[in-house]
Amino acid sequence: MIGAVDIGGTKIAAGIVDADGRVLRGSQVPTNAQAGYRRAIESVVRMLRSAEKDTGQRITGIGVGSTGPVYPLTGEIGDVNFFPNWRGENPVKDLTDAFRVGVAIENDADAAALGEAGWGTGRNKTRLVYVTVGTGIGAGLIFDGKVYRGVDYSHPEIGHHLIDPSGPSCYCGFNGCWESLATGPAMEAWMAANILADDAHREKLTAEKICDLSRAGDAVARQTVEREARYLGLGLANLVTLYVPDAIVLGGSVMKSADLFLPTIHERIAASCRFVPYERTEVSLASLGDDANLIGAARVWYHRFARNGDSHGD
Ligand SMILES: [Zn+2]
Secondary structure, eight states: OEEEEEEOSSEEEEEEEOTTSOEEEEEEEEOOGGGOHHHHHHHHHHHHHHHHHHHTOOOOEEEEEESSOEETTTTEEOOOSSOGGGTTOOHHHHHHHHHOSEEEEEEHHHHHHHHHHHHSTTTTOSEEEEEEESSSEEEEEEETTEEOOOGGGOOOOGGGSBSOTTSOBOTTSOBSBHHHHHSHHHHHHHHHHHSOTTOGGGTTOOHHHHHHHHHTTOHHHHHHHHHHHHHHHHHHHHHHHHHOOSEEEEESGGGGGHHHHHHHHHHHHHHHOTTTTGGGSEEEEOOSGGGHHHHHHHHHHHHHHSGGGOTTOO
16 A cells, blocks of 8 residues: 655645555645745645545555656655755655665656556557646656656656757746747647737636637637647657657646647658657546656656566565
């Protein structure tokens, strides 16, 4: 029974995941970063203890997925946009002290990638690229069951690879990186800039609403969706060219409307990747649903501590 913790910019979830990747009990609290790290970690301990009590199970290890950067080797939180005052705090150490079990942390995109690779649609894939598209774009690379890392266990920032240098500016300092062009907020910004000032749809545009409008035949919404599909396709084609994975697994809130984007994504990949066997890369949708983050967090523990990362390892 693995304790799973997902630390995000707006909420923190924690629960217990069994050896088959099922969430037995989970709960969540708002992150409330300003209230401080100490309060957040106390909430995590409380949620895990109450999950133990509710299920009558004992946690034998804990996996954490967190918005990054985090340092998996030391367990420390880095310079995270959402909680600037938490830098240097160490959830691995604090949870180890509280529960006396093995604890491991990874960037949340790597955690979700491990979840899909272990218990989801990426099962049995040797080379897996997981991409989540929502308010940001995150990606995790899993090769032979292991997270691909840069130097110092760093997490490559695929969401910030450059697509169009003349594109909009991004908080990372670049112009036209993938995240500035192909997220939900990027769709909202583009549509807002391209509809008439008195258009009734102007208020409260969301990616989901834009997709609904597109399905209903709204011309600008259709253009917005087509633009989104084109930029998603360009970024994914780059990943196919660079890594030629067995599978690309797509998750995140924007991908709930994947049917609108997939035809153009496939066209883009076919048009851009002629020097690699792109047709062998399977593009599929994440399969772990709303519990994906907790399931991925549990998988972080297996990845670090179980033999061969096997869910039934000792
Ligand atoms: Zn960027």
